[in-house]
Amino acid sequence: MSDDSYVFEGPADEPPAPPRDNNPPLSISELSFALKRTLEDRFSHVRLRGEISKVNHHASGHVYLTLKDDKSAIDGVVWKGSVRGLGVRPESGLEVIVTGKITSYPARSSYQIVIETMEAAGAGALLAQLERLKTKLAGEGLFQPDRKRPIPTFPAVVGVITSPTGAVIRDILHRIAERWPCRVIVWPVVVQGDAACGQVSNAIRGFDAMRPDGPIPRPDVVIVARGGGSVEDLWCFNDEGLARTIAAASIPIISAVGHETDTTLIDFVSDRRAPTPTGAAEIATPVLADLQYAVADFERRLARAGGRILEDRRTRLRAAARGLPARPEDLLALPQQRLDHAGSRLGSALHRNTAVHERQFTAISARLSDGLLRRAIERRHDRLTAYADRFAPAMKRHLERDETRLAALARALASLNPKTPKPGFARVEGEAGLMIASAAALQDGQAVRLIFTDGARGAHIDGGGDAPAPRPRPAPPAAKPKAPPPGQGDLF
Structure with missing residues (x-):
């Protein structure tokens, strides 16, 4: 029996298992971060001398620059918290000596120096x-x-x-x-x-x-x-x-x-x-001394209170940081740098976006013409004319109904006019010809005029408080019995 007899063979329809690889491939991120850790461990503290060029004071407070000599160049970054502590202000053409650590920026596969201190290398002319x-x-x-x-x-x-x-x-x-x-x-x-x-x-x-x-x-x-x-x-x-x-x-x-x-x-x-x-x-x-004394006193009290709070928070942060794969500063450094680069590209992106919308607007405006507006106005004019043709008869009918109602109201008003003959009614006027509408406006012995439909008569107020008893009306004559209808006899 050969050595192949010791290998288990599966069913004929199943493919053979792939051979195991002792050197699995790495992802780009794994390689980049491995190189980053190697650089930071090997060059955690370096001291360089060179000339500054391409200084960029970013809006975030970080400073990006390039250090170069006659043969080589290296990118450098000064984080916002370290800018105030620099011995000199970074300017192009200035020769300086810097200290810091070498790290990498995986997004560009480049290495750079994180500058912590900076001092002038020498005096120029x-x-x-x-x-x-x-x-x-x-x-x-x-x-x-x-x-x-x-x-x-x-x-x-x-x-x-x-x-x-x-x-x-x-x-x-x-x-x-x-x-x-x-x-x-x-x-x-x-x-x-x-x-x-x-x-x-x-x-x-x-x-x-x-x-x-x-x-x-x-x-x-x-x-x-x-x-x-x-x-x-x-x-x-x-x-x-x-x-x-x-x-x-x-x-x-x-x-x-x-x-x-x-x-x-x-x-x-x-x-x-x-x-x-x-x-x-x-x-x-x-008043500077008084202000300084007051501010210093508040500052001391704030420092003591804040120091206790910061120490407590620092202790908690250190305890939580032990579970992180790297220092919190290193974890935040790359996102901050990516944010700075993204912010640098934002302005050009906005310009491109504006240009795209401008082109779209130009293409749309080319299709606009006077004919489109003229046709829309004609359509609305035809629609208004149709509405007017239907509106005139309806308005005429509405006016006729209102005219009929107005005539009825006029007849009702005429029936209430005192000059219209109405049996049993008279108008009472004073000496000046003013109409008297209530008994309270009359005085004892006052002369009045009674206006009837067929004439006027003078009268005087007798002053009696009670109205005279009305004369009894004569009884109406007894109605004659009606003759029975023809063909019907008297039941009595």
Whole structure:
């Protein structure tokens, strides 16, 4: 007997069982997530140096960018919670050193770095020039704290040097109105470009030359403000002439240029630097200490109460997270990134949808013409004419019925007219010819006229309270017995 005799063979009509595979195929998602776990385990903490390009500040708060050198490039993402903690603001062309972990985006089969920290790699030509100018002015003593003027506690007039358009001036005016209702004088200037340095310098000298008793009062403090931007956008505030003008001014000046991480030369020579234009309005106006104390007290109480709640929720969350296949942050990272990409495509999809509807509307409007409207009007005119032909006879019959009813009502009204002869009725009139309709209107001895159908007679009221007894009517004559009908005899 051969070795085949040991193999059980089923019925002849059943196909043989397929051979077992020791290497089953993986799905695309299984492979993608396996690679993702491998990358995150192997490169959980890396430190890279490169130049930033293709920066995209998404509406969700995340920042997407590309790090490159002379040969390679890698995509990077900064989650919304880590953006505030970056040492520098991500800008195209800036060389930085970043730390984070390498992960993958399975939807595109690409890898990327999740950036946690970022710092500048070195100073460029502009930054080197700025450092030399700072060293020069610092050597002249323009940065010394003892030469800085104090900010007045209760300013009556606040001067603002900024662009008259944009959100900066609105934020400053709104903040000052909330905190300290004082007069604000705005000196409009351009805050970017070659002309910005001269205009800001002229505005500072103009404010400084005003008199307190002049037609326009002299400000007690001046705010130089501008919104955020790149190093090139803010470079006009690194001008040496502008810095010397601020240092020579007699009015206290608050510098509020850019965001909190932006630094310009005038920040060092001004009397006070504000992190933002809104912060400058808070520094220039009083009651800040009281508000800070109240807010700090509420903050401490809220922190203690919230800390206990957060700790309790954190404990529960950690207990629940143990059953998850990965960290909650990793589970949410990919859906967030997919949502960002879907949101980026939403605008173009809406434009395409509008174009489709526009084409459909154009195709439908091509079929509209004056003939369609004219035929519809003719159909309704014919229908109205048919209604009018049926309406005229019906209206005639209705008028005839109303005319008959009106004649009957006229006859009934004529029967009620006092001038119509009616036996037994008379009209009583006073001396003035007015008709008397009730006995209460008569007086004793009053002369009246009785109007009959055949004439009038005078009479006087006798004043008797009771009406005279009516005369007895004579009995009607006895009716003669009728003759019996012919042919009928008398029964009696």
